Amino acid sequence: MLGVVNRILLALAGLVLLAAGVCLLTAARPLGGRHAPLLTAATRHRYGRAEGWPWWALLAGLALCVLLALWWLLAQLRRSRLAELPVDTGDGSFAVLRGRALESAVAAEAGALAGVAGCRVALRGRRGSPTLRVALELEPHAVPADALAGLAGPILTHARTSAGLPGLPAEARLKVTGHQARRVS
Known part of the structure; x- marks a missing residue:
């Protein structure tokens, strides 16, 4: 916007x-x-x-x-990234989760998926309603549906539970890296 x-x-x-x-x-x-x-x-x-x-x-x-x-x-x-999130510890107090820590954890987990060459993650929104923006760079042989299912399933669930959030909407952008043909001599 x-x-x-x-x-x-x-x-x-x-x-x-x-x-x-x-x-x-x-x-x-x-x-x-x-x-x-x-x-x-x-x-x-x-x-x-x-x-x-x-x-x-x-x-x-x-x-x-x-x-x-x-x-x-x-x-x-105005900052476009969310700096920190309050996490309910269960005993009536709150802990602070740094936004960069959550971003790097999600990026590391998504980068370990099969067929993912690289990943960038940005935590945006407000403290009460954060959103994730994930940019996956896929290898040429990767299946986009598998990478998206891996991201939407365990990775976002793990991020949501570790941040103590009832919901964590995410926007994923997929890009396939180009490969160069091998030279035959």
């Missing part, structure tokens, strides 16, 4: 800058030179006749742009 917002904002900023550049290039001749102002007193007076409401609309639009830019900046700085 954030990638789509980034692309849209980048496209809008590019269009605004392009339009501003074209407007300045086409209006450069009648401006009257380097030292002439862009808005003369007559132009400001003409747009400010109705109790100055166009200037307030301009300021409100600029304030909205600043607020949207701050929201976008905060969205960029």
Whole structure:
């Protein structure tokens, strides 16, 4: 979702800058030179006749742009991975399970499956509802259904029980590694 917002904002900023550049290039001749102002007193007076409401609309639009830019900046700085999970120990207290530890445990178990060349795992979401994003890199001879069944069965069950969660949704992305033909000489 954030990638789509980034692309849209980048496209809008590019269009605004392009339009501003074209407007300045086409209006450069009648401006009257380097030292002439862009808005003369007559132009400001003409747009400010109705109790100055166009200037307030301009300021409100600029304030909205600043607020949207701050929201976008905060969205960029927000962590995408979950750092830790609380685990109920059964005696009324909680232990802390590091997100990286759970990720590496799931990656190690999934990497040991038959036909899996590599695995990357990311724990995302909120503390109350975490999700796993698993990227499996399969060897050319591997059967994707077997690798997915191995991941969905014992590996996710083990991760769910070790974290003390009633459910742990997971998204798996499978990619088959290419192999190069052997040279015959």
